[in-house]
Amino acid sequence: MSTITLETPYSTLPELIAQHARERGDHPALMQDSASLNYRELDAQADRVAAALQRDGVKPGEAVAVCAANSINYSVLFIGALRAGAVVAPLAPSSTPESLLGMLSDSSAKLFFVDAAVRDAIIGVRDRITAPLYSLDDSTGEATYSGWLADAKPDAVNLLPEMVFNIIYSSGTTGEPKGIVQSHGMRWAHIQRALVFSYGPDSRTLISTPLYSNTTLVSFLPTLGLGGTVVLMAKFDAARYLALAEQHKVTHTMLVPVQYQRIMAREDFDSYDLSSFIMKFSTSAPFHAALKADILQRWPGGLVEFYGMTEGGGSCILPAHLHPTKLGTVGMPSEGHDMRVIDEDGVELPRGEIGEVVGNSPAMMTGYLNKPEKTAEAEWYDSTGKRFIRTGDVGRFDEEGFLTLMDRKKDMIISGGFNIYPSDLEAELRQHSDLQDVTVVGVASTSWGETPVGYVVAKPGVQVSAEAVQAWFNERVGKTQRLNRVIITDELPRSAIGKVLKRELRDQFQAEFGVLA
Template sequence: MTITLETPFSVLPDLIALHAKTRGSHPALIQDGQQLDYAALNSKVDQVAAALQRDGFQAGDSIAICGSNSIPYALLYIGALRAGMVVAPLAPSSTPEGLVTMIKDSAAKLVFVDQAVDQALGKTAEQHQIKLMSMDDSCTENAFSQWLADATPTPVTITPEMPFNIIYSSGTTGDPKGIVQSHGMRWSHIQRGIVFGYGPECVTLISTPLYSNTTLVSFLPSLGLGGTVALMAKFDAAKYLKLAEQLSVTHTMLVPVQYQRIMAREDFDQYDLSSFHMKFSTSAPFHAELKADILKRWPGGLIEFYGMTEGGGSCMLAAHQFPDKLATVGKPLENHDMRVIDEDGVELPAGEIGEVVGHSPAMMTGYLNKPEKTAEAEWYDAEGKRFIRTGDVGRFDEEGFLTLMDRRKDMIISGGFNIYPSDLEQELRKHPDLQEVTVIGVQSRSWGETPVGYAVLRPGANTDAQAICEWFNERVGKTQRLNRLILTDELPRSAIGKVLKRELRDQFQAQYGELD
C-alpha cells in the first residue's frame, strides 16, 4: 500500500504493521540511545493490544497516559489504538485533583504513569480507587514490561468516526474539557503530511509533550508515513541542536518560545542544520522578527499553523514563501472555511476586527460529557453550516491572510476603548534590554481595566522597570500607556509555551488589588 493524498482512509496501527512488513529494519523510534525499528515497534504494539484485551478491555474503552515523552508512552498510545480503544493523554503538570477529574471524565479504567507522576498522584489515586500502571518500570508491582502479553491481539475493525483520543483543554485550573477526536480527523493529519515532505526518509525531532495536539500533528505523519521519530523527554536548546546535527533531522515541531531560546544561543551558527527540510510552529504567538531570524539563519522551510485542538479550521503561513506576511498566520487550509464575526454573531467583511470562527473536515465531535460547553463553542451561518468559535480576535486582509490581535478574554477595555495587548507587546518588545514581554489587563476603579506589563531582562541588562515604563509610554497613545511594568525572572508558561496570563492576573490581584 502506497499512501497518497487520494488514499480514502487508513489508521496508524495498520500503517505501522505495513511498514514492519515492507521495511522492518528501518528505525521508527529513537530516544537516549535506545532505538526500535518498525518490526520491533509493531511487535511491541501487538503486545500492548493483546495485554489490554487479556485484561478485558474492549473497543471503545479508554485508557489514560500521563508522563514525559518516552518510547513506552508511544507504544501504549499506538497499542491501545490497535485494540480499538481511546487514549486520554494527560498533562503531568496538572494537580492530582485535576488529573482525577480528567481520569473520571474520560472513563479510563487504567492509567499509565511514569515515576514522577506516580509519586505526585499515587495517594490521591488510591483514595479514588484509580489503578496506576508504571510505564517506566519504576514500580515493580505494576511494571509495564511484566504487564505486556506475549500474544497476538484479536483484530479490530476501525472506522473513521470511531474516537482516537480525548485531549483535555485544561487541567491546571478551571474546568477541564475533553475534546474527542476521531480516527478520520487523525487520518487527515497523516495524509496532509505528504505535502510537507514527511515520508520514509524523514527524521523528526520531537521535544513538545505527547499529550499535546501540537506534538501529534508531527508525530502521526512521521510514523504513519514510515519515517523516524526522535523523542526528547524534556526540551533543552543545547541538547536539541546537538541531536539535530547528529541525527540529520529533517522535520521538527517547536513552539515559539523554543525557537526563541534556540536562536538566542551564541553557538547556534556552529551547528550543521543543513539536513532540515521543514520546520513547524503552532500553539502560541510567533513574532515576525523571530520568524525573519529563523528564515535567515536556519536552513529549510518554516511553516506556522494556527488552529485549535477542537479542529475548527486552521490557517497556514509558509513563511519562506511569503516573507512579506510574517505578521500574519497565513491563509485557511484547503477545505477550511474561516470567517470573522462580531459580538452579535454577524459575519464581518475583510479588514474588520472580530472573533475568528472556523469549519473544517477535522472538527471535534464535541466536548466529552459537556453538551452545553459544546453548544457554547459552536456558531452556525445562515445556511446552517457548523463552525467552532476560536475565542481569538483577528481580521482578514484583502488577500485572505489572517492577522491575530488577541484572545477575546485578554482584550483590555479601558475607559470604553478596546486595547489589544498584542499591539502593546509588539512595541514593548523593541526595547533593547528586554528578552520576553507580555501585557495583561487588571481592574481599575477609574478606567474599568488598565494595562500592566511584565518583562524578563536580557542577560547583562542594566536598567529598571520605571525607566522602561517611561520609555514605553512616550512611544504610544494615551489610552495604551502602561500603568506599571513589573520585571520578573521568567514568565509563567504552559508546557507548550503559552504565557499563562490568567496566572499573572491572579498574582497581580493578590499582590496589588484594584488600581485607581
C-alpha cells in the same frame, strides 16, 4: 512499497504501522538516547499492548489514560491502545493531583499509566484513583508496564473514521477540565496533510514538546504514519536539541515560539550543521515576525506556522519562506478549510473588519466529552446550517486572504506554548479567605512568551501580603499555572457593565514593570 497519496480515501495509524513493519521492518521508527525500535519491533510491541488491553476487558471506545514524560514506551502504548480500539487520554504531568483525578473520572479511564515523577506527585490521592495503576517506566517493583504486556496477538478491530482516537484535555489546571474528543478520521486528515510538507519514509522528526499536546501529535503521528523516524526528547533543552538535530540529520521538527527563541539566542547556534532540515513548524502561541525572519535567515529549510485550535475547526497555514512580506500574519486558511470572521451578534463580517474567527474543516472535534453545553458554546452555524468552531480569537483577513490576529477574546494566556485559562486560576484565587476581588492577566515574558500575574483586592479591614498570597496560590496549582507575582490594589478597573478591563491592567503593568524575565 505501498504509497499514501492525497487521494487515498482512509487508513488508520495502526494499519500503517503494520504495513511499514511488513514492507520495511528494519527501518528505525522510534529513537531516544541509546534506545530504539524499528518498525517490526514497534508493530510487535503494539500488538502486545493491544492484546493486554483486550485481556483486561478494555473494549473499543473505552479510554486508557497516560501521564508521563515522552518515551518509547509512551509511544508504543499510544499506538497499541489505538490498535485495540481504545481511546487514548494523554494527561499533562504538570496538572495538580486534583485535576488529574477529575480527568480520570471524566474520561472513565480503565487503566492509568504513569512514570516515577507522576507516581510520586499523586501519592496523596493514590487511594482515590480507581483505575489500575501501572509504572510506564518500570520504576516500581510491582504493576510494571513490561510485566503487564501480553505475549499474544490481539483480535482485529475495525477502526472506523467516526470512532474516537483520543481525548485531549484543554484545561488541566485548577478548573473543571474539558475533554476534546477527536476521531480517527480527523487524525487521518492530519497524516494526509503532512504529505504537502515533505513528510515521508525518509523523514527524521525531532520531538521535544510533550506527547499529551496536540501541538506534538500533529507532527508525531504523521511521521510514523508515513514511515519516518521519530527522535524523542523527554525534556527540551536548547543545546541538547541542536546536538540531536545535527547527530540525527533531522529533517522535520515542531517547536513552539519560545523554544525557537531560546535556540536562536544561543551564541553557538551557527556552529551546528542543520543543513538536513527540510521543514520546521510552529504553533500554539504568538510567533513574532522578527523571530520568524531570524529563523528564515539563519536556519536551513522552510518554516511553516500553523494557527488553529485543538478543538479543530479551521486552521491557517503560513509558509513563511514563501511569504516573507506576510510574517506578521498567521497565513491563509488550509485547503478545504472555511474560515470566517463574525461580530458579537454572530453576523459574518467582510474582509478587513475585525471580529471573532470561526472555522470549519474536515478536522473538527466531535465535541467536549460529557459537556454538551460547552460544546454548544463553542459552535457557530451559518445561514445554511454549516457547523463552525469558535476560536475565541479576534482577527481580520486582508484582501489577499491572510489572517492577522489582534487579540484573544477570552484572555487566554499562552505560556511556553501551553494554554492557561485565567478563569481557572481566578476560581482558585477566590478561595483565599482574605480576598474580596481577584483577576488574572497575562503579561509579556522573555522566557515564556507570557506569564500570569494576579491582581487582588483584600476584604475591608484585612491586611494581606502579596508574597503570602502568591505562595499560598502556587502551592495549590500545577507548575505551568503558577503566578509570576501578585499585586494588591484598592479596586479592579471595570467597564460600565462590570467587566474587568484586563487590557488596562496589562498596559499598566507593562508601563510600570516592563517585560518580565
